[in-house]
């Protein structure tokens with residue numbers, strides 16, 4: 001680790017100089033707190049990003065398997081998006097009035113995810129927040145149920161885990177919880193219908209907010225029958241089902257919702273559908289839309305807790321239209337999913353060679369490894385996290401031109417990645433294992 005840290009410093013003098021001066025005016029020297037979490041003792045500063053690659057201020061090029069943690073899953077700097085937002089910038093970016101692009105985007109999302117009515121926010125976090133408010137308004141119930149070790153953005157109700165006594169408590173590291181989360185939320189283990197029924201049957205739950213496969217504590221897939229069982233339970237107890245597809249759109253153009261025919265009440269998505277411009281969207285079934293339209297007429301909607309001055313702006317809508325019409329299509333997934341399969345196979349082969357029983361999990365064009373056999377739920381996955389080992393592997397890769405997602409061992413494929421890029425990761429990952437075993 002020490003020699004990798006030294007190498008990192010030696011090859012990045014310009015990033016180091018910028019990181020040092022950044023401390024004067026930026027909290028922790030970074031524009032956003034997570035940016036302190038990259039491998040290496042200071043963050044790389046980026047000069048430009050294109051397709052599946054980026055270049056840092058020391059003129060080193062990297063294969064980018066993080067892709068802005070899904071924000072750039074389409075590949076960086078899509079020409080159609082830069083053309084559209086440049087055009088839009090010349091015509092005005094925000095008026096708080098609709099542009100015709102909004103209808104096109106809503107129709108496209110409706111076709112992809114199978115729920116007919118949509119609105120927009122600035123981020124997936126906001127879209128989740130808004131949907132929780134809608135669900136509480138419609139049901140008159142206070143509580144939200146989520147999966148243990150879920151992540152749905154910085155949404156207060158969702159920053160929770162189950163403790164060893166099975167109580168819902170704040171996630172470790174959650175900054176300044178607004179209220180004791182047990183007042184708002186019940187967490188249940190993923191893949192546990194018995195626990196889910198116990199949580200829903202109390203009768204105070206407005207909605208169940210899920211990722212159809214956990215993607216933020218490694219990828220944990222649902223067991224056969226879990227998603228259909230969960231849907232039956234939400235119907236049995238009149239609980240609204242919200243499916244957050246922000247990451248699971250890696251499974252295909254309509255995410256797991258379309259692939260697994262989930263039929264939710266609400267769908268939430270953000271990140272990649274803006275091609276890099278901050279966006280979020282929430283869609284809903286016709287029945288929910290009808291009820292909301294009735295409830296909201298006459299409401300003071302400008303101060304209702306759902307909105308955002310720049311939500312649905314001309315800029316956001318033009319970026320989403322350009323992205324959805326040029327990327328995230330069947331043809332893109334036909335290219336990216338086999339690349340993720342190749343990445344998975346490469347990591348599996350390297351682990352086998354070293355007699356490691358680590359597990360690699362793929363979901364569509366995303367894949368991830370853990371230092372354990374396949375976990376069934378978030379707690380099992382969290383139990384296998386090894387921050388030191390993870391930092392070493394990530395730093396080793398970064399020093400050899402390969403970027404993985406921080407926080408976990410995830411690789412995401414864009415249509416711009418090649419088999420050679422994937423094989424480079426396999427080669428570097430194998431060398432990293434050889435260095436420590």
Ligand SMILES: Cc1ncc(COP(=O)(O)O)c(C=O)c1O
Nearest residue numbers: 123124125151152153244246247
């Ligand atoms: C499943 C899921 N939902 C929502 C979000 C929040 O996205 P954003 O931070 O862009 O608001 C994330 C972020 O990682 C996520 O993984």
